[in-house]
Amino acid sequence: MKKFLLFSFLLVSLSLSAAAPVDFDRYFSDRTLRIDYIFSGNARQQFIALDELHVAEGWAGRRVNLDEVPLRGNGQITMRDAATKAVIYKTSFSTLFQEWVSTEEATATTRSFENVFQLPMPRQNAEVTVELYNPRQQTTATFTHLVKIDDILIRPLPSASPYPHRYLHKGGDSKQCIDIAIVAEGYRAEEMDVFYRDAQVATDELLSYAPYSTYKDRFNIVAVAVPSAESGVSIPHKKEWKTTALNSHFDTFYSERYLTTLSLKTLNNVLAGVPYEHIIILTNTDNYGGGGIYNSYTLVAAHHALYKPVVVHEFGHSFAGLADEYFYDSAYGELFPTDVEPWEQNLTTRVDFAQKWQNMLPKGTPIPTPTQGKPDTDMTRIGVYEGGGYQSKGVYRAFRDCRMRTNEAPTFCAVCRRATQRLIQFYTEQK
Numbered sequence: 515m516k517k518f519l520l521f522s523f524l525l526v527s528l529s530l531s532a533a534a535p536v537d538f539d540r541y542f543s544d545r546t547l548r549i550d551y552i553f554s555g556n557a558r559q560q561f562i563a564l565d566e567l568h569v570a571e572g573w574a575g576r577r578v579n580l581d582e583v584p585l586r587g588n589g590q591i592t593m594r595d596a597a598t599k600a601v602i603y604k605t606s607f608s609t610l611f612q613e614w615v616s617t618e619e620a621t622a623t624t625r626s627f628e629n630v631f632q633l634p635m636p637r638q639n640a641e642v643t644v645e646l647y648n649p650r651q652q653t654t655a656t657f658t659h660l661v662k663i664d665d666i667l668i669r670p671l672p673s674a675s676p677y678p679h680r681y682l683h684k685g686g687d688s689k690q691c692i693d694i695a696i697v698a699e700g701y702r703a704e705e706m707d708v709f710y711r712d713a714q715v716a717t718d719e720l721l722s723y724a725p726y727s728t729y730k731d732r733f734n735i736v737a738v739a740v741p742s743a744e745s746g747v748s749i750p751h752k753k754e755w756k757t758t759a760l761n762s763h764f765d766t767f768y769s770e771r772y773l774t775t776l777s778l779k780t781l782n783n784v785l786a787g788v789p790y791e792h793i794i795i796l797t798n799t800d801n802y803g804g805g806g807i808y809n810s811y812t813l814v815a816a817h818h819a820l821y822k823p824v825v826v827h828e829f830g831h832s833f834a835g836l837a838d839e840y841f842y843d844s845a846y847g848e849l850f851p852t853d854v855e856p857w858e859q860n861l862t863t864r865v866d867f868a869q870k871w872q873n874m875l876p877k878g879t880p881i882p883t884p885t886q887g888k889p890d891t892d893m894t895r896i897g898v899y900e901g902g903g904y905q906s907k908g909v910y911r912a913f914r915d916c917r918m919r920t921n922e923a924p925t926f927c928a929v930c931r932r933a934t935q936r937l938i939q940f941y942t943e944q945k
């Protein structure tokens with residue numbers, strides 16, 4: 515009897531939660547709450563501190579599936595109504611800080627990193643919790659603070675952008691669409707024709723790839739012409755430092771090709787007044803490199819010969835949370851422990867393969883799938899191929915090749931396409 519009652523209670527609560535999605539207009543006004551945090555620490559311990567709060571008119575983010583995350587990410591933010599504690603908004607992300615924590619430098623020193631998040635502005639006081647996870651998916655830092663809606667120190671952001679900007683693709687109203695801002699970095703004011711051309715190339719390239727090509731009407735892409743004092747970008751290993759709008763540079767964490775910016779506040783400041791959810795930074799350089807961080811930004815070199823595949827690849831990281839499918843000769847790494855199922859949809863350790871592309875595999879497919887006798891770029895046969903996420907052992911990908919593995923692959927593999935499509939639907943359709 516007790517069991518039966520418990521079971522009915524579960525059924526009722528399940529059906530209630532399925533029937534009652536968080537109503538955007540009930541809990542939020544059409545404004546954006548921008549919260550800046552400082553994440554600091556070292557390999558042993560990490561801390562989260564509140565930096566600044568801003569408010570902006572308009573909310574470009576999603577208005578559906580508010581209390582869920584599409585992917586686990588390396589960190590999450592949860593907003594609760596302060597009075598009822600009901601979860602009213604969630605989002606997930608990854609950060610450069612967490613990548614740095616796994617570097618050699620983090621075993622010897624402590625550093626701090628800026629992080630900026632946009633949340634819908636609640637109508638009532640809200641509690642915001644930030645959590646950071648390690649590669650084993652354990653919580654390494656957590657921080658909760660109260661946002662009082664009448665706090666006089668919440669600084670308003672300008673409602674109109676001071677920078678020239680131009681829509682390169684308009685799928686519809688920003689309330690329904692996913693808004694991408696392409697930002698100029700290392701272009702002087704007189705070089706903006708070049709920037710707009712580069713941004714158009716990125717737009718056309720991205721929208722030519724499935725599944726973006728199928729969902730063009732759900733995206734807006736705006737190019738924001740932020741001028742820099744100098745042309746180009748900083749390349750520390752060549753002793754070249756430039757004064758640019760976003761302070762970006764190669765040699766991030768002493769890795770020559772890793773081009774990033776640590777100035778997240780400046781990046782978000784220059785975008786104030788433009789509706790945006792996802793960011794692509796184009797740098798005016800032909801030096802090879804780039805980076806993409808889930809729900810933070812993509813940054814690429816716009817004048818390198820591999821610009822087109824690289825911008826799509828990096829956006830695969832920053833928009834869709836896809837992992838790198840390439841790997842090195844070293845067998846094991848620290849980013850994907852082989853006894854933990856990664857949250858990235860295009861890799862598996864086979865700890866919980868049912869969560870991944872198991873239901874796409876034809877019956878009888880050998881696991882792991884042998885690679886002998888096929889060209890390395892074969893994208894026709896789905897399998898469970900060993901090697902991915904920088905590791906040659908214990909991590910598996912679905913196809914021999916993919917846009918997330920090489921610059922030569924012509925498309926995203928079917929698993930990456932499905933993961934990206936799910937994300938587009940999550941942002942634009944109520945489940």
Ligand SMILES: [Zn+2]
Pocket residue numbers: 839860915916917918926927928929930931
């Ligand atoms: Zn793939």
